[in-house]
Amino acid sequence: MNSLWGIVFKKELKDLFRDRKTVIMSVLLPLVLFPLLFGLIGKGVKSTTEKVAKEVKIAYIGEESSFKNFLSSVPNIKIVETKDYQEEVKKGTIYLAVVVEEDFDEKLSQEKMSDIKIIYDSESTNSQTALDVVKDVINTYKDEVVKGRLEKRGIDVSILSPVDVKNEPVNREKAGGGALMLTMLLPLYLIIYAITGPMAAAVDLGAGEKERGTLEPLLTTQASRMQLLFGKLFAITVMGIIGTTSSLTGLYIAFKYSMDFMGDVGLKISIGSLVLIGVTAIILNMIFAAVELAVSIYARSFKEAQTYLSPVTIIGMIVAYGTYMMDVKSASTMMFNIPLANISLIIKEFIIGVYNPMHIVITFVWAIVYIIAAILFARYMFSREEVVFRT
Amino acid sequence: MIEVIGLTKKFKEVTAVDNVSFKVDKGEIVGLLGENGAGKTTTLRMISTMLKPTSGTAKICGLDLVNEPDKVRKKIGILFGGEVGLYDRLTARENIKYFADLSGLSSEEANRNIEFLAEMLDMKEYIDRRVGKFSRGMKQKVAIARSIVHNPDVMLFDEPTIGLDVSSSAIVQDFILDCKKKGRAIIFSSHSMREVERLCDRVVIIHKGRIVYDGKIEDLRREYNGEDLEKVFLRLVGDKDE
Numbered sequence A: 001m002n003s004l005w006g007i008v009f010k011k012e013l014k015d016l017f018r019d020r021k022t023v024i025m026s027v028l029l030p031l032v033l034f035p036l037l038f039g040l041i042g043k044g045v046k047s048t049t050e051k052v053a054k055e056v057k058i059a060y061i062g063e064e065s066s067f068k069n070f071l072s073s074v075p076n077i078k079i080v081e082t083k084d085y086q087e088e089v090k091k092g093t094i095y096l097a098v099v100v101e102e103d104f105d106e107k108l109s110q111e112k113m114s115d116i117k118i119i120y121d122s123e124s125t126n127s128q129t130a131l132d133v134v135k136d137v138i139n140t141y142k143d144e145v146v147k148g149r150l151e152k153r154g155i156d157v158s159i160l161s162p163v164d165v166k167n168e169p170v171n172r173e174k175a176g177g178g179a180l181m182l183t184m185l186l187p188l189y190l191i192i193y194a195i196t197g198p199m200a201a202a203v204d205l206g207a208g209e210k211e212r213g214t215l216e217p218l219l220t221t222q223a224s225r226m227q228l229l230f231g232k233l234f235a236i237t238v239m240g241i242i243g244t245t246s247s248l249t250g251l252y253i254a255f256k257y258s259m260d261f262m263g264d265v266g267l268k269i270s271i272g273s274l275v276l277i278g279v280t281a282i283i284l285n286m287i288f289a290a291v292e293l294a295v296s297i298y299a300r301s302f303k304e305a306q307t308y309l310s311p312v313t314i315i316g317m318i319v320a321y322g323t324y325m326m327d328v329k330s331a332s333t334m335m336f337n338i339p340l341a342n343i344s345l346i347i348k349e350f351i352i353g354v355y356n357p358m359h360i361v362i363t364f365v366w367a368i369v370y371i372i373a374a375i376l377f378a379r380y381m382f383s384r385e386e387v388v389f390r391t
Numbered sequence B: 001m002i003e004v005i006g007l008t009k010k011f012k013e014v015t016a017v018d019n020v021s022f023k024v025d026k027g028e029i030v031g032l033l034g035e036n037g038a039g040k041t042t043t044l045r046m047i048s049t050m051l052k053p054t055s056g057t058a059k060i061c062g063l064d065l066v067n068e069p070d071k072v073r074k075k076i077g078i079l080f081g082g083e084v085g086l087y088d089r090l091t092a093r094e095n096i097k098y099f100a101d102l103s104g105l106s107s108e109e110a111n112r113n114i115e116f117l118a119e120m121l122d123m124k125e126y127i128d129r130r131v132g133k134f135s136r137g138m139k140q141k142v143a144i145a146r147s148i149v150h151n152p153d154v155m156l157f158d159e160p161t162i163g164l165d166v167s168s169s170a171i172v173q174d175f176i177l178d179c180k181k182k183g184r185a186i187i188f189s190s191h192s193m194r195e196v197e198r199l200c201d202r203v204v205i206i207h208k209g210r211i212v213y214d215g216k217i218e219d220l221r222r223e224y225n226g227e228d229l230e231k232v233f234l235r236l237v238g239d240k241d242e
């Protein structure tokens, strides 16, 4: 036979999943929100940049020169004939205009300095993109010229670059540059999701039960209050974990496909770290699920529950943001005794692949203490007659 | 069947129920009559083990309320007025099944009882539809089925017809009479003498937590020479104010 809390758990999950609002808010929305947002912005930026880079429409002003030949030999640059280039750049029909000084070639052969003026629109991103392309071309052209002059004198080109700088981070093997960003964002997100994920379910299963009038018949069944509490608590935790998972999945998809973020910075997290971060996220969800359920049982109605829960959210967010910039490398062991901050720090350590047994034990013992305290708090609320039967 | 013995409940300084004793036999409907705040709900909540008595107890089918609340719960069914108390997103069947499961019924037993109740209450047509869009009358039937799915010997009704229209009230009243026929012991609380007169064999009138009258309806009528019982009730609860 099914245990009674199991019956409660199954029923609550079924009930929650049939609530279209809950499913949309805690599963679907987090999943699509970031990809949509990033996708729209990313696509917009990317497509115009690509369009400009594919065909850089510019005007060449001045007499024929070797530079003009060089420019037109670049495949993606298109030189457009124009009379009023100032006006056309302003209108955006051409992206920029290159103005070459008189006697350009002659000065060049005399090894004198020659001017090239670029007229562009500082307010147009298209013009900026074109500017980058053209500057690159000019630099290549300059290099060509310098090379020619040096060769004429029989000097090797390498004389111009006495030092070659290569950047190599010390922690390349462990985690890429993306890890820094992730150590800041992931704990923050995990805490916020653990607060917001279980919220709707907690309100529904606590105060909602009172408001619907289902609590009284429920209390006259064979299920004890602890069994009811645990069934509800686990159902709420599951909703929280689903919320966290879909939020993170959404975030991952967003980064992966819109910005190639993960790929570019070479983020590497070991399976072990991922598992530990997962466990930490589950614990976080349990803590907030229990606290929110207790508050929700205390409240008389949906509305009251929502009112009481907003300070919980705010306090959680403040702590989460407080740990946002905290550097794990300089964190003392003492700091692993601060609620929430310790969880944030331990996640940061896991991301960069640091497994400090002392820190892990302290944090997890505290986490268990929080969970037990939160469950006791919820049980206390549920056992008090004046709370359960408040009208 | 039900024997209430000196039941008392104090909420801080308020004594909501004060040393209340009465008995209910098998197949008997006892009306618990009182004005708002008289202590009806509190009494019924104590009998149904939701609230712990400050002192006193009650024996349900010989089981002591204070010592064996789990066993007592198996014996009682409750139908409390106000919100019907159903899960809108579950079907009628799922609503009833949930409480059957939580009352410790086996799956076969639960299904058998639900089939029987669906037939009896004429709910077959909509038993597998979600409760959310039901009319009040349909919901009332589901609530009734839920209250009795575990075949309790004792039924407690706390103002079950409150806020119901005539036809929904009739469903509930028919159900109460049916429970009587099946030999259940029934307590029915109300603040309307009319309703109590129509349904009950005996009446227990409480005022400010105390019993002011306990006897057969006929006796009450005889005692007051066929006077309008509503007026008698008002006088009984009024007397105590002085």
Ligand SMILES: Nc1ncnc2c1ncn2[C@@H]1O[C@H](COP(=O)(O)OP(=O)(O)OP(=O)(O)O)[C@@H](O)[C@H]1O
Pocket: A385, A386, A389, A390, B011, B014, B015, B016, B034, B035, B036, B037, B038, B039, B040, B041, B042, B043, B191
């Ligand atoms: N949980 C509680 N905490 C404090 N006082 C309570 C509580 N429940 C009931 N009371 C008080 O006990 C008294 C009896 O209340 P009860 O609800 O039993 O009356 P009732 O007869 O059911 O009234 P009604 O007709 O309004 O339903 C009232 O004075 C009420 O304020």
Ligand SMILES: [Mg+2]
Pocket: B040, B041, B042, B158
């Ligand atoms: Mg009442």
